[in-house]
Amino acid sequence: MTVVTRFAPSPTGFLHIGGARTALFNWLYARHHNGKFLLRIEDTDRARSTQEAVDAIFDGMAWLGLDWDGEALSQFSRVERHKEVVQALLDSENAYYCYCSPEELTAMREAAKAEGRPWRYDGTWRDRDPSQAPEGVAPVVRIKAPLEGDTVINDLVQGEVRVANETLDDMVLLRSDGTPTYMLAVVVDDHDMGVTHVIRGDDHLTNAFRQYQIFAAMNWHVPEFGHIPLIHGPDGAKLSKRHGALGVEAYRTGGFLPEAMRNYLLRLGWGHGDDEIISTEQAIEWFSLESVGRAASRFDMAKLTSLNGHYIRHGEDTSLVQTVVSVLRERGHGGLDETQKSLLLSAMPELKKRAKNANELTDSSMFLFAAVPLDFTEKAKDLLSEDAVKHLRILAGHFEGLTSWTAEQLEGHVRSYVEASDGAFKLGAIAQPLRAALTGSTVSPPVFDVMMVLGKEETLARINDVLKDRLN
C-alpha cells in the first residue's frame, strides 16, 4: 500500500512555525515511505480565507523545500461532493435533521455551564420525526453517533487512545445554510484523496474520534492517525507572535536558511540518538512517527540561531554568494555584477565563519564593495591615530613594491616590520589600523586575507585615501 499523507492548512493567516513542522513531518513520512505528499487548502470558511494566505502557504512551502505531489486542492471546490455524502448519510439513517436554533443551543450550553454540568447536544431531534419541525427554521444535519461503547484510536504517536462514546455528541455535518462543516469535509476529502496517514497537530486528537464516526458511518476505511505535540512558547504557553509564532516568511527575512529551519523543526519533538546536525537526506531515511515524542516542546530561538550559524559556516560558498545577492535585492540594492560576485566568493570562506544569519553575512561583506572614502565607525576612526598612520605610510611603501600578493607573504612582511621595531610596538598596533583603513571597521576577517581578497590595487587605494585624508 502506498503511503499518502497530506498537509491541510486553512488560509486564514501566514504559514506559521507549527504548521511548517506539521508539513515537514508529513513530507518526511511520505518521502521515507516513497509515498505521496498532498496539499489541501481548507478554505471552506469563506469569510476568513484569503488568496494572500494561500500564496503565503505556497511560498512558505517552497522556501522550506517541501514539494507536494499533484495540484493543491481547494476544499471549497468540493462542496457538492460533501453535500452528496451528507445526503448518503441521511439516506442510510446515520444522520438526521436537527431544528434547534443556534440561540436555543447557546442557551442550553450556558445553562449547563452555569450548573457545572458537561455540555453536549442532547439529541432532541435524533429520533423525532421531521413532521414535528417548527415553521421557518432551517435545520442542520447531525450525525447519529453511537451512544454506547468506546471509540479507540491507535495513534501512531500517542498510542492507544480510548474515549467513551457517551461523552461525544451528535456533531453538525451540514450547517443550516447548507454548507458542510470542517468535520465532514475533512473526512470526505481524506477518503477521496486516498490519504492513508493523517499526521497533524495534537489539537486535533479529540476531532479524530468524531471523524472516526463519519468514516464508520460511511463504511470507509479509517486512515492511520499520528497526532504530533504542539509547539509552545518559551514560557510553556501557547506560542505567541512575540515568541516566534511568525510566518516562515519572517524567518526568511530574518536571515534564516531553510535547511537550518528544517533541521531545527525536525529536532523539535523528534530525535535520532545524539544526532543534531541532520541533512534532509538523512532525515528522510531516519524519520519515523514512533520516535516522535509525546510531550509538547518549547520553541527556542537561540538554538535555531545556533543551527543557522552552523549551516552558514558549512554552506557552499557559491550558494552563500547567491544568498547575499538575494538579501541585497530584497533590500532594494540591486544585485552584484560578476566582478563583485567573484570578489565576494573569494572572501566567503572567512566571511561565513562570522555570521549567524544571512543578514549579518550580507552586512559583513559590504566593505568589499565600498568606495573610498570609506564610512568609518567611531572605533575605526580612533584606531587611525597619527602614530598608526605613520606606520601605514611606511607599509604602503613596502606594499607598493611587492610583486606577489598572498595573505601569507603580506603577513610575513608586516611581521618582520614589527620585529624590526625591536619591541617598540606589537602586531596589533599595525593590524588594527590596517583593518580600519581597509574595512572602515574594527571587526572583519583576518586583515591579511582582506588585503589578498581586495587585491593590491584596491588595498593601496584605500590606505592612500586614509593617508591623503590625514594630510589635510
Place this chain on the structure above:
RNA sequence: GGCCCCAUCGUCUAGUGGCCUAGGACGCUGGCCUUUCACGCCGGAAACACGGGUUCGAACCCCGUUGGGGUCGCCA
C-alpha cells in the same frame, strides 16, 4: 469543570529493568588559540516533579498526587 494527552539539566533531547556515579546539543560559564570579531579546541555548573508500590534491582513497569497542555462552535 468533563473528557483526553503529557512529565529527564533553563531549553531540545538520548535513555524502553542492570551498560546511568544519567549521555549529547543549545544557552550559561572557566581556559586555550589569536591582529579584531568569530570559528575551533579543552574544562565546569546544570535534570530523572512528588509519594507509594512491583522487582534481587527502576529514569525506565503499576497506582496516586502535583504540575503543564489540548479539547468541549452551525471555526478550522
